[in-house]
Amino acid sequence: MDMKIKKLDEFLTTFYESATFPRGLAQSAHYSLLAGGKRIRPLLLLELLEAFGLELMPAHFQIAASVEMIHTGSLIHDDLPAMDNDDYRRGKLTNHKKFDEATAILAGDTLFFDPFYVISTCDLPAKMIVDLTRELAFASGAYGMVAGQILDMAGEGKTLSLEEIEQIHRLKTGRLLTFPFVAAGIIAEKTAQELEKLRQIGQELGLAFQIRDDILDVTASFSELGKTPGKDVLEEKSTYVAHLGLAGAEKMLTQKLSEVEKSLTEMSIPDDSQILKIIKRLELNHA
Amino acid sequence: MDMKIKKLDEFLTTFYESATFPRGLAQSAHYSLLAGGKRIRPLLLLELLEAFGLELMPAHFQIAASVEMIHTGSLIHDDLPAMDNDDYRRGKLTNHKKFDEATAILAGDTLFFDPFYVISTCDLPAKMIVDLTRELAFASGAYGMVAGQILDMAGEGKTLSLEEIEQIHRLKTGRLLTFPFVAAGIIAEKTAQELEKLRQIGQELGLAFQIRDDILDVTASFSELGKTPGKDVLEEKSTYVAHLGLAGAEKMLTQKLSEVEKSLTEMSIPDDSQILKIIKRLELNHA
Secondary structure, three states: OHHHHHHHHHHHHHHHOOOOOOHHHHHHHHHHHOOOOOOHHHHHHHHHHHHOOOOOOHHHHHHHHHHHHHHHHHHHHHHOOOOOOOOEEOOEEOHHHHOOHHHHHHHHHHHHHHHHHHHHOOOOOHHHHHHHHHHHHHHHOOOOHHHHHHHHHHHOOOOOOHHHHHHHHHHHHHHHHHHHHHHHHHHOOOOHHHHHHHHHHHHHHHHHHHHHHHHHHHHOOHHHHOOOOOHHHHOOOOOHHHHHHHHHHHHHHHHHHHHHHHHHHHOOOOOOOHHHHHHHHOOOOOO | OHHHHHHHHHHHHHHHOOOOOOHHHHHHHHHHHOOOOOOHHHHHHHHHHHHOOOOOOHHHHHHHHHHHHHHHHHHHHHHOOOOOOOOEEOOEEOHHHHOOHHHHHHHHHHHHHHHHHHHHOOOOOHHHHHHHHHHHHHHHOOOOHHHHHHHHHHHOOOOOOHHHHHHHHHHHHHHHHHHHHHHHHHHOOOOHHHHHHHHHHHHHHHHHHHHHHHHHHHHOOHHHHOOOOOHHHHOOOOOHHHHHHHHHHHHHHHHHHHHHHHHHHHOOOOOOOHHHHHHHHOOOOOO
16 A cells, blocks of 8 residues: 555656646645645545456556545645635645645645646546546536535534535535545446446445544544644534534444445455455544 | 627536536636626637537537636636735626635636536547547646746746746636637647647737737726726736837737737638637727
8 A cells, every 4th residue: 555655646746846837836736745645535546446456557546646636635725714724734734824825726726627637648548538537527526525615614603404414525525535436437447337336335435534534523632633623613513423422423434334345345345455444444443 | 709609608607507506606606707708718719610610519619618617717716815816807896705715716616627527528529528628737737827827926026037928928828728729629620730730829829818918907997907907017017018118019919910810811711700800809909
């Protein structure tokens, strides 16, 4: 897994070291890309591809890099003063604190555009590239992440139903976490039925992630979290923990993760595969 | 031409009226999309396609809409307080003034992602879609518009050489104005050589646009311009007018436009075509 992250980081670094890019922009994008993200989305894609029996090629790392770029860009924008106004992310200064607000806006913007260049220039059949482009754009824009972020902000200070919370997270974090599953299916040329199954698994995992995040916000320390804990309570965000209580949220997380594990096993993915190890690491007693 | 704009506006409106999008996001994106843009990029594409003898299809309008979406998103972000801090655009409140800053950031973001969804779902051959995606992403991100914007901001208050000014505009506005030319070539299945020629024409026209903009900033009124004139001088921006003087800039504009007209004529585009009419309308004595 470390080898995969290393290769991914190399691609991201090489891309933004291109001599043609303005240094200020490239440095800012690169700072956030290399600011200690756990690379969960790229790893999900790459490990899934291996679990499907594919030998990893440079194109697969490019697709993996694309989703990480968009994820990183979204964190930069989410942290902006007009949005969540965060000074720290993963224990490091946020992009607009390290650089300035204008640079952070533009670094986010370029991290939204460049992945589509990366995808469209990778060595895969045209039809596959079109399908991957569609899924990535679907996961990111008005059908996905951006929609989730605006609903999340609109919901601050309000008491949301569990359904509304789920809708927000399905879009805000769920769609981009679903992408690796659908993308792996596209690249491994799975049937339409299998693709739908993979999409469902991704959605479940996306919710599991959010529940875990909500739990950690109340149970973890700054050093464990890399950011200020307790912010959800402070900002009166409706969370799974607020709704279900800590024990209820923990139970729901366990349930979602075991559903995901079961579904993956049903797709003939071996129990000792790296992809299942990633899922299992999300269990609370594991950490 | 009016019929084309009408069809384009219909597509943009229908897209953001989709029931699945959060209203706040869709309204904000739609507000700026319908805030009186002259649709120059979509029109260049559509008129070029007709000049190449193609019958316009819905897919062509979708590609035209895509570039307009990105252009609009970039205006929203450029107007933000951390960037150019503009209250008016085309005589209307800027997006963050009409809504709020967070909404404006997200509306821009979605207008950057959604075009790639639109392109990847349009009814064209997969290879063509990949080529169009690559060109649009190239025009927009670290290879293009965003790079130009960061160089532009870095250059404020400094005296730039004519070469540096040209580099900024080649990226900031030139790339996205070049896209319609390259895209039309791709869709009309022109040769690699013709594509390069089209790219050059687009770049020349892009610079002509910027020179024109610089001239109008010192000669036009608020009502003619739809925004506060004289801002370049106020912000100590290096402009073509500052470098060449008003007469020199006017001469350079005339020269660039006649080069573009000559190149288009050489590509067997008829003199009475709409595309040449658009170019001619950019001449100063015309307006």
